[in-house]
Amino acid sequence: MNTFKPVLTEHIGQPDCHTLSFYKSVGGYTALEKILKMKPEDVTQEVKDSNLRGRGGAGFSTGVKWGFIPKDSNKPKYLINNADESEPGTFKDRLLMNKAPHQMLEGMIIAAYAIGCHTSFIYIRGEFYKEYKILEKTIAEAYENNILGQNILGSNYNLDIVIHRGAGAYICGEETGLIESLEGKRGWPRIKPPFPAIEGYLQSPTIVNNVETLSCIPHIINRGSSWFKSIGPEKGPGPRLFCISGCINKPGVYEEPMGISLKELIYEKAGGIPDDKQLKAVFPGGSSSAILTAEEALDVKMDFEDLVEKKSMLGSAGVIVMDETVDMVQACLNIARFYAHESCGQCTPCREGTVWLVKMLTRLVNGGGKPNDIDMLFEITDNIGGLIDFSKGSYGKTICPFGEAVAWPVRSLVEKFKAEFLEYLPEEKAVA
Template sequence: MSDFQPILTEHIHQKECHTLSFYISVGGYSALEKVLAMSADDVIELVKASNLRGRGGAGFPAGVKWSFIPQDGEKPKYLINNADESEPGTFKDRLLINKTPHQILEGMIIASYAIGCNTAFIYIRGEFFKEYQLLEKVVAEAYEGNFLGKGILGSDYDLDVVIHRGAGAYICGEETGLIESLEGKRGWPRIKPPFPAIEGYLKCPTVVNNVETLSNLPHIINRGPEWFKSIGPEKGPGPKLFCVSGNVNSPGVFEEPMGIPLKDLIFDLAGGIKDGNELKAVFPGGSSSAILTAEEALSVNMDFDSLAEIKTMLGSAGVIVMDEKVDMVQACLNIARFYAHESCGQCTPCREGTAWLVKILTRITSGDGNSNDIDMILEITDNIGGLIDFSKGSFGKTICPFGEAVAWPVRSFVEKFENNFRQYISQEESVT
């Protein structure tokens, strides 16, 4: 068991930890005071130097993203806190919202100051109604304490925060779908470029950052980039919240250093596999990541680069554990159904391909599959999401990365557990 002391979740077991008075009693908003005495450029440089990478899925360096915001002063700039958290197997942002909402808000104010924004949004998943109500109270408290509003803490910096509720669409977690939805339109992702940093909300420069990314900022400001880089791998460091679910004895959210071995997460922190069963497979980064075999899972570390090396991803760090009893073909169908339901329908390969995958997988599981079906699934996934080749930077054949989010897991099920698919088909072919 590691001796790492939680940073983002240090106080979550204490009573009233969500209140302003509690947050201030443990040093909350002291980073904001420091930031207000710095120049915006210096804040960006400091965050760049920390190598903080986004916790929402793509792992893009936060400070670099902020530096893309044009500083010519012509258009207003916006910050959006992505609290849509809809990736299957992911429930870390919800914990942060419930337990340390002022830490998130302090991160938002720091990021807004750095990019020169005076209106920031929290886009919260529609199903998080209790969390929405809590955030309303937290934002009101912050206004009362002059951490928001005009002349924050006696400075000449003004910031308003607006909370916007989503309506339950997974695709509104994708940053450009989110922006469309925030503008009051259907949540259809936009073609990039232009990226939101140039043309985002109302065609103005916009940064979208995840709840957990923002929560790291007060700590980076207070303790410095070198401290941050000393936690886990230097190129993608920091404390990380891992959500572990599935066939484990003690599912939950665990804060550990980036780069912890996946086997430690499963066997030490989450109490090992239920009922003494054998480990079969693991999604390391939500259902959009390529699945790992037990052998791969037992030897990989949980950081951006280690997972990319074995052609999967850290994503949202939603670790879904499957034991030997899981039927991999049924699990694959379940995933495909989710994506077919959530496809926004703009791109033909995604709209049609996801429906075809469901059709073929249903055919296989219901006893009508044939040996061509496996090749057909692979061909369809290639046409939706391209081949998995991380050396190529850009993968997709669709408007947004949802295409890869379907193609990679489905393809990995078939490639890594082909025998399970063949068993279904050979049973069927031997009957006919």
């Protein structure tokens, strides 16, 4: 039996749950009080021990990342809260900012303390105007109550937080594109290494963490790393916010333990598919993940490892459900259009390849497809993002993982639903 109790969304829905007084009434900022008496390295160790992995997409260990901050550097250290949330099918950070902003803020202050940061940023998606206004208020409340500013809660620790609004570019969610944008430049991702923890904002050590990742931190501090590790699979544990959209009876954000089966999520939690239609396919981790057929989807656990085994990924946990009526070629074109529009244009395979994909798929749906189009689609995706083989690591051929983010969904759609693509070829040109 699933005995999981929501952690991050426990109080969401209660009146005024976004306010400081409400947050304090349910134990808010006690984790902050606790860590201000701890050594920063012990805070990092606790987070490392919890096995928390990033909720932004890449799933890297949060504590290990914090530990990369050089101890001997005299440069200022920065923490950036990535609130850009632009991955199609993903809308969980928005909920957290709307309804539990102090939980996120407490996580930020703890993270900043652990890495020795005194100026931190929230980089928020430009379209999130309402959330921006809420966060302005949240931060003002925190300053008024000595939770931010000088000598926080009577300690020697000082921290300022600045909100920076994005301007509508998906690529500014990628951490180095985000940093460039924050520096006032065009949001062009940087070649790594150096990684931001060594050389990030203004060439100084910088940690970028996602809203949901940071929201987990107060709970890890208060309840301990062993408690966190006991939720779901040990290698990637904890509560997780799954965003369910598409052909589904009850779309929304569901907080469940890592490792829940996708079948349970779709059919028990989110009410199944409207009109009892057949499931056809699912993107398990936003539109950047490789698509799963119905058969694969009904046999997968929503954790990092199981999805990699199925040659997809958990990504941002944006679950996009498709029923039997969805045209996979049209869906593919839709996705390709998005990525062609959002490519920053620095790398030739990504800049040119995404436009080629759109042109070829448009030609195909308009009845002008050519016999070797399927092979060409494979070749283009390989040239942008490399072969899909997660077991051997990334084969990316571009500056940032956006290349893989377009190659994986498109290639997997063509590979797994090839017959539908062939059907679009004019009859006399179709070759199986």
